[in-house]
Amino acid sequence: MKNAPTIPPRCWAEIDLAALERNLRRIRQALPPHIRYVAVVKADAYGHGLHPTVARLMHAGADLFAVANVAEGAAVREIGPGWPILVLGPLLPEEAEFAVHYDLTCTVSSFAEVDRLDQVGRQAGRALPVHLKIDTGMGRAGVWHEHAPALAAEILKRPHLSLDGVFTHFSSADCDPEFTDRQRRLFLDTLSRCIGIADRRLLIHTDNSAGLESLAEDGPINAVRVGLLQFGILPHESSLLARVQPDPVFSFHTRIGLVKTVPAGTGISYGRTRVVSRETKLAVLAAGYGDGIPRACSDRGRVLVRGRRCPILGRVTMDQTVVDVTDVPEADLGDEVVLVGRQGSEQISLGEFSHWADTIPWETLTSVTKRVRRIYRTGLS
Structure with missing residues (x-):
């Protein structure tokens, strides 16, 4: 049917992309200047719509993007080249070749993943970028912190892997500051025991929106993963988050x-x-x-x-x-x-x-x- 009129919506969501850009700038201003901005856009950019959200965040100056899986990473890559894209979740065996094709950075939590990705890198003829995830108490993805130094050493030995980052995930940043502080100290201690990474330029990140309050200005942490806050939602009350004063998107x-x-x-x-x-x-x-x-x-x-x-x-x-x-x-x-x-x-x-x-x-x-x-x-x- 040609020139059919658009049916008015019965139910709709309005997404204020200008507010999204303002929020990114305010978050940056509240953080130390050396901290890089990882825009988390998993789950269709938290339901806001991946393509328009990512395009505006690219325009606003996000440093890199984080997604949950390879399919999401491929969708972000189609929007624009040049931005690093980190896949936070573990890859299924058949997904590794697509990670190579779309130039995605994979998260590594086990020796089996190191073997599989190293083999895929060898077949592709290049070193695949990876981030090592350390489990400091979340009990989900990530290598248990006691075994992290050995896994880091194994990654560094592999010619077709490039260790580009190390991170952890705080389980209770919005409700248990003592446990979050314990996780942070455990992560930093584990990082110091990973031989051979001190002289590498790595992305070190521990904090999501809820953890920004306790982010130290000094030390090795040089990036934050921002999801909910950039969409104008305070995960909990804190002085730093109140300073940001994000607008609802x-x-x-x-x-x-x-x-x-x-x-x-x-x-x-x-x-x-x-x-x-x-x-x-x-x-x-x-x-x-x-x-x-x-x-x-x-x-x-x-x-x-x-x-x-x-x-x-x-x-x-x-x-x-x-x-x-x-x-x-x-x-x-x-x-x-x-x-x-x-x-x-x-x-x-x-x-x-x-x-x-x-x-x-x-x-x-x-x-x-x-x-x-x-x-x-x-x-x-």
Whole structure:
């Protein structure tokens, strides 16, 4: 069909790319000048959309990118050449040749990975860049810290591997500063015992957004991995993060699909989990858990209608959500409803929305589904 009109969205997310660029600059200003900026863009850039997000971060001056797997790395490489791309997760055996093809840097946690990647490098006729990951207490990927010096020595012996970085992952930077400090000291001690790396120009990184508060200005650490903070979300309260004052990048919207009034005693939605005690004006929203409104928000969450907070009634269903707009008598069919973001003088933060859903902002962002249209605001920062 030629020249078919664009169907207006029933549910959409707005992504403010200018705010993203401002956040990167503010984070840089809050960090020591020698620290390199690793932009973490895994999981479709935390649900913001990989291509527009990465393109803006490239424009804004990110030093390198980090992704979860080879497929994500390949997608970033297609956007622009020249930037180093670190694959944070372990590679499946058949993925190594694609890492070579797309010029990706692989993470190494075991001797078996060293053998496999060295062989792939030999077949490619060049040395493959790798980062050694050290497990300092996360208990996930990474070589256990006691065995890290031996693995580092093995990497340095391999002619078709190039050790370009060493890192660890803090498990509790947002809630346990004592354990984070213990992990940091253990990492630095382990690093000092890795013979042969002191004279190499390596990228040394330990901190994500939550760990920036305890980052030391001196010492070997010369990079940070920034994910959530660049999208305007504070992982926890701290003086450094407060200084950054990031702007929200993401907001979440839908519309009223139906307005009706029901008498007292009416049960709302599946299971009649809520029975109204008064005559109630209802707005049926054109979005549900099939769009990214978590079912856990049932009878707990709030939305903004004409700048006022209105409670969700009953269970959130796949395609619709019912809210009480009795106290907003002017609410009408087609009105915009804000799930996350600002409307008038009121605001619902992503953290508040996630709290109602018994989850964390990371999961909320990556749970907004494909049928939610992303609308990009591309103004100057």
